[in-house]
Every structure is written in C-alpha cells, then in structure tokens.
Amino acid sequence: MGRKRKETLLDIALFSTWPTAGVISVGILFFGYVLVPALFNHNQFLKPLAAGLQPLFLILGCAFGAISLFKWIGQLKESAKAPSLEFGRRSLPLQSNKRYRREDVGNSNAGRMDPTCAPKDQTGNTQNEPKIKEWSLALIQSIEWKRFEDVCQKFYEQKGIRSECTPLGPDGGIDIRLFQEESTPQQATAIVQCKAWGSSFVGVKPIRELLGVMVHEKVSKAFFMTSGKYSDEAKAFAAPNRITLIDGAMFLAMLQRLPEAPRQQLLEFSTAGDFNVPTCPSCGTSMRLVQGKEGLRDFWGCLNYPRCRQTLGARRGTHLTTAYYQ
Template identity: 45%
Template sequence: MSRRYRKSRRDPGLFEIATTSDWKVSAAMAAVCILAATVIIPAMFGSSRMLSGLVLAFVPLAWLMAVLFGSISVIRFFQQRPPASPPPPRPPAARQAQPVVRATNAPLSELDKALLARSSAPEPAPVAQEAHPTVWSRALIDRIEWKRFEDLCCEFYRVKGIRAETTALGPDGGVDIRLFQDDTDPQRCTAVVQCKAWNQAVGVKPVRELRGVMAHERAEKAFFMAPNGFTDEARAFAAENRITLLDGKLFLAMLERLPEALRQQLLDFATAGDWTTPTCPSCGVKMAARDSKRGRFWGCIRFPKCRATLQMRAATP
C-alpha cells in the first residue's frame, strides 16, 4: 500500500502552485520572470558568442511566462476577495462589540436577503416597559448597553467636577473618555479612560493597549472601567503602569458614595429611554434583534445601508 502511494505521488508544477496558492505567489513568479527576461538571461548568456543565441530563445519565453503568471495572479486576487457580508456572529460569552462590516456592491447573500426582508417589514408593537429602577445595583449596571455605559462613566466624572469628553463613534483608538484636569493648560489631556461593558473579566491585552494610549496621549494616568472585573494578569500589569482598574463592585461603591441628588441624577441618566438595547457602533441608532441559523444577534435597522452587527449578550453568571 505504501509503495503504491509513493509511486503515485508527484511534486506540483509551477502552474499548479500558481493556480492553487495565494495570488501573491503567482505575482512573485511573474516578477521573477520579468527579472529573468530583463537582467538574468542577458547577463548569463549575452557576454558569450556561443551562447548569445540562447538569449533570443529564452527572453521571449520568460516574457510569456511573466504574462501567464501575472494573469493568474489577477484571477486569484479577485477569487480570494472576501464576501460582501459577514456570517452572523455566534452567541458570545461576553458582551463585546464586533468590528463593523461596511457595505459593498457585491450581490446580496441569502443572509442579507433575509435581513433585508426583515428590515423592510413593519416592526412589532413595542413591549410594555418594566418598572423604572429606583436604586443602583450590580444587576442594573450589568444590563446597561455598551454606549450608555460609556456615557454614564463620562457623566460620573462630570458630576465630580472633572471636565470629561467622550470619543466619536467608530474606532476610538483605545480610549473612550479623555479627562482634562490641568488648570494651567485646559486643552491638555491628563488622563484617559477605557470602558468595556462585557459580562466577563477583561484580560491583559486591552490593558496593555491602554498603556500604549497613555504614552501616545502623554497622559499621566489611566482608568479602565469594566463591570465584571479583570484577570489576575491584567491587575498585575495595571499595578505596574499607573492604570486604575474599576470593576462593577468598585464603581457601584463610588456611585453610592455620591450625594443622594447626584446619585439619583446619574440613575435617571443611565436608565432614560431604551437603556438596554445596544447602539449601532457605526450609525448610533438602536439595533434590532435578528435570527439566523447560528443563533440570534443584533443588526442595524438601517440594513443594507449599514451592515453593522453585534453579538447577542449572554446571560451574566
């Protein structure tokens, strides 16, 4: 059996490699052929009278090979382009915003067609609102959607008398809030704040990224606010790099230490309107729950103009 297998095996040829590999491989082959036609072959055979005739034979062949490999490279490039829309995200363990997928002019997939039909259909009648929360609690903080949590953190610093500004929607560069506490230079950012409304502990990677933002912004300190805490590795790194970690338990204690009027003001701010449905990270509008074969997820109501999606929040342990 093994002898027959060895005899039947063969090494793939150049054209087979070019047609089955990444487009960059065939592009590199085309570049090598061009180099051979213009430099290598004339240098090897052009200086010899006996071999000069080979130049006339090999140079056209090298140019032909360059054209063939170049054509294969172009074909492979268009074959490997990503699809117009991403598959729906799987139900996560953490409430983390996923990268926004931009619309393209490619044909709509079956999922896109289904979403388009859903978005064009009339929205169901709104469900009766639950009783308005009257006190702060850990459960309440866990239910706040990601954008409202960022705004709440920013408003918390403002009621403390600190000038705070949130970043715009879209990629935030690793910072959600900038704090300004320098009376001599009001425009200088003195601290940066990152917020992650996840329902699992934040690892060391986002904390390391926040340290890089500190250096870039020339900020003296940084705060990382995450309701469900941090891993031991993240805490150790933060302690060495002037980063204060605020989990849900500590944030709740800070809220409860505020005067009653300010505490109630922040509670009304956090729970005004629809405070649990996620905000589209691209458009800033409320998203809608969608169904797919892989489970439920949040989709932008402006689909297909905006194809932003978020993973559906898992139940908090």
C-alpha cells in the same frame, strides 16, 4: 529607587495596537531605503555605508511588521471571543428596520415577526414598566456599551472633572478624556477605556494596549472601567503602570457614594429608554436582536440596514429581561 527606563520603539510596538506597530515598520523602511540614501548618496564615502545599513533596516522593518501582524491576528481572535461586543463577520439580511417590542426581542421568530413599537412615555421609558429606584450591580451589567460609556463620563462630570467622550467610530483605544489641568485646557491629563462586558473578566491584553495608548497620547495616568471583573494578570500589570482598574462592584460603590440628587439624576439617565439594547458603533442608532440562520448564533443588527450593515455578536440566551428591576 532606580530611574525609570525610557520607552523604546519596541516597547511602543509591543504595548500598543497593531496599526502603531505597522506605522513603525513602514517608518523604519522609509528611513532606511529613502531618507538615508537621499542624504548619503552625494558623498562617495558615506554612500557605501548607506547601502551597508539597508539590510539592517530591512530586518528591523520586517520584525516590527511581524509584531503588527501577530497583534492583528490576536485582535481578530479576541474579537471572536468577546462576550458582549463581538463584531459580527457576517451580514445576514434583516427583514425590517423598525424596532420590535421589548417582549418580542429575543423571541425565536424575532427576525420575521411583524414590527411594532411599544408605547413610550415622555421620558422615553416604555409604559407599564417598573421604574428602577436604586443602583445595583445587575443593572450596571445590563447597560449597553454606549450608555455605559456615557454613564461613566457623566459620573466624572458629577465629580467636578471636565471630561468628554470620543465620537463614534474607531476611538484609538480612548473612550473618555479627562481634563484637570487649567494651564493646559486642551491637553487631557488622563484617559479612560470602558468595557460593558456584563459580568465577564477583562484579561491583561486590553490593559497592555491601554498602556500603549498612554505612551502615544503622552498621558501618565489612565482608568479602565468595566461592568465585570479583572483577571489577576491584568491587576498585576496595571498597578505599576499607573492604570486604575474599576470593576462593576467598585463602580457601584462609587455611584452609591454620590449625593442623592446627582445619584438619582444619573440613574434616570442610565435607565431611560432601551438602555440594554446596543447602540450601533457605526451610525449611533439602536440595534435589534436577529435570529441566526441555520444554527448560527443570534446577533444584533443595525436598524438602518441595508444602509448600515454593522452587526454585533450576542451572547447565547440573550433576551431583554426585567429581572434587574427593583
């Protein structure tokens, strides 16, 4: 077996997020136009060499800057097409920051009706709702993005693996860190990325970005967990790079193999309260479905509006249903 090729700056830029490529670009320009002249200017023989190298540093810096720009544009395009976690680019006025009744959310007048709160029992579940008794793929695909991350993290806890979720806000491509080496308790041995995209496919781009995060974090193994499925290109890329892909059906099988007590405990946690209403990525409160105006798509708006103007795109026909109850 041949020796594995070492990662280069180009590899890191290509397989990481756009800020990383941008930092590399700025670093190259700083090195070529600030550090090198500062080191060589005192020597009359090296000073011309430093000046002669500056065009090379300029070309390299612009090349990595172009990579960062293209990756940023690609991220914007992918965000616009994201099936369930699309960050809205508009801030339409919300009429109230109170929660609507479950049967009202998704109604054509949801953005204008009188707000009410459905009665909750002591566990946080709305009264008179059927209790979910078993795990199912439909249930996994209906869990909102933050609850899905928490369920994945608690699953690792049930398996005896120390883990922690990253805080709200920009996560750098990491949702969960796993710690399995007792000799280095503060150093994660693996990282996990979670995507609650319903039944949609995850393409190769998020998997490539996860590899870049692995290089940055200096971890040799990663897991990508989704409620949906993976494209063939994503599977082909993940296999040789020590990225384990776990789709919705596989995660369901893993949950069903848990002993009954922890399996039911995890089920109760995952279905408590409004588990299919998205959590605001900015402030962590619940969101509500708001009717798009003048033909625009409906979207999820933060309950803390106008203090928090975070929005998430909603898939067409989104409504809260009890179809997955058993």
